Amino acid sequence: MxxxxxxxxxxxxxxxxxxxxxxxxxxxxxxxxxxxxxxxxxxxxxxxxxxxxxxxxxxxxxxxxxxxxxxxxxxxxxxxxxxxxxxSVDYAWFTITFTVTGGGVPIDGATITIGDDELTTNSLGVATHTVNESGIDVDYTVAADGYETAEGTVYVDGDKDVEVVLVEA
Structure with missing residues (x-):
């Protein structure tokens, strides 16, 4: 029917x-x-x-x-x-929102790598990634010209905000 x-x-x-x-x-x-x-x-x-x-x-x-x-x-x-x-973890997408700064200023064009996916931050230093699983660790790497690369892991059990502060190289 x-x-x-x-x-x-x-x-x-x-x-x-x-x-x-x-x-x-x-x-x-x-x-x-x-x-x-x-x-x-x-x-x-x-x-x-x-x-x-x-x-x-x-x-x-x-x-x-x-x-x-x-x-x-x-x-x-x-x-x-x-x-x-x-x-519900069976029905919902979860959003990881990355905010990347360096020296207190948003970094436009920083690259965030998650597995095979690459994100690029906007002029506010923000990029988002969605996952459809809960209770998992998501590893990420953040790189930007003139800054040291940063790595981290975020545990996804809902929407997450991740602040990444890059250090000048």
Whole structure:
């Protein structure tokens, strides 16, 4: 059964009725986009996952129609599901934000190497890297012209901020 049909059933709309299909599909798409914005991995936002399906159905129940007296209750329920998904190590991306400075000044163009990935800091000395695992150590190396190379490890159990202070060579 397609997700559209499941949502229509949850909204108590006959599968034979197609008058609202466009609006319902827009709500399904909005729910999926909202889950992605909250940090849920796009690879996990699939129609067959029971938790994703429950989140999408609840979102649609909260946002379908104009005179829904239960809209606020469904919205709170959706927000709770979304929060649980975005905090789950099985569903969420975690962001490591590196801030690289030297002599108290942000370093633009510093290279951060993590495995095979290379990041470059912006004018604020900031670069970000995402991982989809929790409870792991991520080794990194930071290099910039005129500075000594720095190495470190960050333990990922959620979003992390890493400050790296480079010493002039």
């Amino acid at each position: 397609a997700l559209l049909d499941d949502v229509k059933k949850a909204l108590r709309i006959s599968e034979a009725t197609t008058d609202f299909d466009g609006e319902i599909q827009d709500l399904i798409d909005a729910a999926k986009a909202d889950l992605g914005l909250s940090g849920v991995m796009s690879e996990k936002v699939i129609d067959t996952d029971p938790l994703i399906k429950r989140a999408v159905v609840t979102y649609c129940k909260a946002n379908f129609g104009y005179d829904n007296p239960e809209a606020e209750r469904f919205q709170r329920a959706y927000d709770l599901i979304k929060t649980h998904l975005s905090l």
